Amino acid sequence: AQSVAQPEDQVNVAEGNPLTVKCTYSVSGNPYLFWYVQYPNRGLQFLLKYITGDNLVKGSYGFEAEFNKSQTSFHLKKPSALVSDSALYFCAVRAYSGYALNFGKGTSLLVTP
Amino acid sequence: EAGVTQSPTHLIKTRGQQATLRCSPISGHTSVYWYQQALGLGLQFLLWYDEGEERNRGNFPPRFSGRQFPNYSSELNVNALELEDSALYLCASSSVVGTPGANVLTFGAGSRLTVL
Numbered sequence: 560a561q562s563v564a565q566p567e568d569q570v571n572v573a574e575g576n577p578l579t580v581k582c583t584y585s586v587s588g589n590p591y592l593f594w595y596v597q598y599p600n601r602g603l604q605f606l607l608k609y610i611t612g613d614n615l616v617k618g619s620y621g622f623e624a625e626f627n628k629s630q631t632s633f634h635l636k637k638p639s640a641l642v643s644d645s646a647l648y649f650c651a652v653r654a655y656s657g658y659a660l661n662f663g664k665g666t667s668l669l670v671t672p
Numbered sequence: 673e674a675g676v677t678q679s680p681t682h683l684i685k686t687r688g689q690q691a692t693l694r695c696s697p698i699s700g701h702t703s704v705y706w707y708q709q710a711l712g713l714g715l716q717f718l719l720w721y722d723e724g725e726e727r728n729r730g731n732f733p734p735r736f737s738g739r740q741f742p743n744y745s746s747e748l749n750v751n752a753l754e755l756e757d758s759a760l761y762l763c764a765s766s767s768v769v770g771t772p773g774a775n776v777l778t779f780g781a782g783s784r785l786t787v788l
Contacts, residue, residue, distance in 0.1 A: 602779035602780050603715075608776065654717070658720070658769065659705055659730075661717065664714040
């Protein structure tokens with residue numbers, strides 16, 4: 560089955576520092592990978608996706624992610640964190656059949672002033 | 673453009689009752705997905721509907737069911753409610769299967785179901 564793993568339950572970063580939220584994947588075939596963010600009491604918002612092409616994908620709100628086939632990783636990054644980036648981040652992979660997504664457990668990002 | 677809308681926002685039921693949750697997709701979207709977000713369990717895929725048909729189902733018992741109407745809106749029904757059904761139920765929609773937009777799911781704010 561197509562799956563992703565987020566090894567960190569929580570990431571703490573000081574405002575202005577770079578941030579990385581980790582994601583590794585396990586798939587058959589070529590992966591379709593996604594990052595979503597969830598703010599408190601809200602639904603998920605799409606940040607970015609990798610389907611094919613450049614390994615560095617740029618998304619919303621200054622986020623980017625790097626697809627690494629040899630390490631089966633798709634880490635989310637931002638050069639300079641903002642307090643407002645504090646939220647729950649989900650990595651996802653498209654299921655083997657159809658368009659539904661299989662999500663990781665989520666990583667809580669806390670950016671402190 | 674209106675986003676994905678879900679109702680009700682909150683719903684309180686007791687064990688054994690039935691719950692019905694509703695979802696209206698973004699205009700032009702034909703696929704609707706349902707997810708359960710229970711505390712500590714992450715997001716679990718429930719159901720995928722496209723063009724009125726159930727296309728895929730997650731690992732949930734048959735008491736979780738739903739349907740998609742001709743206007744592409746959808747209902748999720750949960751029968752014989754159990755305490756562990758308490759969760760945030762998220763609906764998402766995407767555009768026509770086979771188009772680039774079909775890859776991106778747009779989520780609603782969710783319906784919080786509490787089972788007492």
